[in-house]
Amino acid sequence: MAGQTLYDKLWSQHLVKERDDGTALIYIDRHLLHEVTSPQAFEGLRLAGRRPWRLDANLATPDHNVPTTVVERARGNAGIQDPVSLIQVQTLDDNCEAFGIEEFKINDARQGIVHVVGPEQGATLPGMTVVCGDSHTATHGAFAALAHGIGTSEVEHVLATQCLLAQKMKNMLVRVEGELGLGVTAKDIVLAVIGKIGTAGGTGYAIEFAGSAIRGLSMEGRMTVCNMAIEAGARVGLIAVDDTTIDYLKDRPYAPSAAQWEAAVADWRGLVSDADARFDKVVELDAAEIEPQVTWGTSPEMVTGVSGEVPDPEAQADATLKSGYQRALEYMGLAPRQKITDIRLDKVFIGSCTNSRIEDLREAAKVAKGKKVADSVQLAMVVPGSGLVKRQAEAEGLDKVFVEAGFEWREPGCSMCLAMNADKLGAGEHCASTSNRNFEGRQGYGGRTHLVSPAMAAAAAIAGHFVDVRTLESNRAAQEA
Ligand SMILES: CC(C)[C@H](C(=O)O)[C@@H](O)C(=O)O
Numbered sequence: 088m089a090g091q092t093l094y095d096k097l098w099s100q101h102l103v104k105e106r107d108d109g110t111a112l113i114y115i116d117r118h119l120l121h122e123v124t125s126p127q128a129f130e131g132l133r134l135a136g137r138r139p140w141r142l143d144a145n146l147a148t149p150d151h152n153v154p155t156t157v158v159e160r161a162r163g164n165a166g167i168q169d170p171v172s173l174i175q176v177q178t179l180d181d182n183c184e185a186f187g188i189e190e191f192k193i194n195d196a197r198q199g200i201v202h203v204v205g206p207e208q209g210a211t212l213p214g215m216t217v218v219c220g221d222s223h224t225a226t227h228g229a230f231a232a233l234a235h236g237i238g239t240s241e242v243e244h245v246l247a248t249q250c251l252l253a254q255k256m257k258n259m260l261v262r263v264e265g266e267l268g269l270g271v272t273a274k275d276i277v278l279a280v281i282g283k284i285g286t287a288g289g290t291g292y293a294i295e296f297a298g299s300a301i302r303g304l305s306m307e308g309r310m311t312v313c314n315m316a317i318e319a320g321a322r323v324g325l326i327a328v329d330d331t332t333i334d335y336l337k338d339r340p341y342a343p344s345a346a347q348w349e350a351a352v353a354d355w356r357g358l359v360s361d362a363d364a365r366f367d368k369v370v371e372l373d374a375a376e377i378e379p380q381v382t383w384g385t386s387p388e389m390v391t392g393v394s395g396e397v398p399d400p401e402a403q404a405d406a407t408l409k410s411g412y413q414r415a416l417e418y419m420g421l422a423p424r425q426k427i428t429d430i431r432l433d434k435v436f437i438g439s440c441t442n443s444r445i446e447d448l449r450e451a452a453k454v455a456k457g458k459k460v461a462d463s464v465q466l467a468m469v470v471p472g473s474g475l476v477k478r479q480a481e482a483e484g485l486d487k488v489f490v491e492a493g494f495e496w497r498e499p500g501c502s503m504c505l506a507m508n509a510d511k512l513g514a515g516e517h518c519a520s521t522s523n524r525n526f527e528g529r530q531g532y533g534g535r536t537h538l539v540s541p542a543m544a545a546a547a548a549i550a551g552h553f554v555d556v557r558t559l560e561s562n563r564a565a566q567e568a
């Protein structure tokens with residue numbers, strides 16, 4: 088028998104029962120909750136007279152609907168101007184209180200985007216099944232956890248039973264070998280993967296990311312990669328356990344300690360695909376060939392290297408592709424063959440569960456240090472992923488670097504990643520954004536999103552248009568030498 092993939096191992100370790108038709112019941116170790124997808128689930132429990140099955144498996148925090156300005160946040164929930172957002176956040180608080188679920192409320196220092204908070208607390212651990220009513224739960228797979236989004240009715244089911252009806256996925260291996268160029272990051276890797284396989288390329292698969300370029304990433308970088316597996320169509324992204332994983336988790340509040348830590352680590356070491364494991368599909372990329380990526384269209388697969396240009400729809404032989412490109416260029420207000428570096432920005436957003444961790448902020452600050460945001464950029468904002476990321480960044484003086492350069496330094500939340508709170512793009516505005524989705528209206532009605540890495544976003548804020556961050560990096564390297 089062939090060896091097992093990491094996904095196969097995680098699946099079989101959590102399988103409660105599998106039927107002949109392929110439907111299965113799996114056990115869920117960790118359930119994360121936020122205000123958008125939990126209200127009806129709690130209501131369902133209430134109507135059925137049920138209680139959560141295992142309280143300590145649950146952890147909640149509001150993120151999508153929270154305001155991010157200091158003034159509003161100082162007022163707690165009362166600072167939420169939008170009535171619907173206020174109801175959502177207040178309902179989460181009330182439900183967690185009523186059912187006894189731990190919640191990091193709006194002004195708890197540990198509050199933040201649920202996918203930043205879980206790993207930061209060590210609430211996400213290798214070998215776990217992790218679910219949340221949120222598609223970017225794929226992020227947690229960076230820890231060799233089987234993690235994916237679920238719908239609201241499933242949130243209720245998990246709350247009530249700690250189990251989930253699931254179907255086994257196929258196995259895909261995305262191997263990225265070699266060394267990344269200066270200034271090229273995890274975000275560029277995952278955008279390049281999506282550019283290569285498309286937004287439906289991973290449908291039905293659990294993607295394991297492997298190869299020397301992936302092993303060389305920090306946990307922050309690995310989370311960025313797995314975060315966007317869903318944008319490649321795969322509900323699950325995974326990375327095997329190694330020393331980087333283990334070092335990150337040591338002494339985190341929810342991680343095991345003392346003798347239990349040693350036992351856990353011994354166990355976690357086995358969370359790798361066997362050498363003879365078989366994958367249904369294998370995709371390979373050469374890290375050295377990956378440029379800083381910029382999306383030009385209205386889907387993450389509409390992406391190219393910064394040295395490239397907007398494609399010409401007329402040059403597409405495929406009729407569907409041609410009309411898709413035409414529509415995207417029209418919405419984005421871009422011309423065929425326009426150089427990527429000629430795209431001018433109105434706003435810059437550094438944040439979201441893709442890129443709001445400490446390393447992301449460090450990379451952006453490195454670029455912004457001693458520079459000024461271009462006059463033509465109306466708003467450049469940095470939104471840390473959690474209160475603890477914010478605190479760490481302030482301890483390192485990153486907030487000062489940003490503020491001196493003309494960026495706004497905000498309170499943690501999903502912010503301008505999606506138009507569910509006060510931070511929005513106006514119609515027609517171009518935004519360099521470190522988030523993960525760029526479809527029409529994602530950041531505000533008529534808004535035009537360009538997905539990039541934190542360093543690329545910071546560089547665009549300074550220049551007022553996209554610039555190749557590698558030229559800045561090589562300048563700096565030359566100066567330091
Ligand atoms: C609101 C939530 C259900 C949604 C998701 O599932 O991903 C959001 O987080 C997003 O990024 O679009």
Ligand code: SF4
Nearest residue numbers: 223439440501504505
């Ligand atoms: S930061 Fe964006 S992608 Fe992440 S959970 Fe919030 S809205 Fe979804």
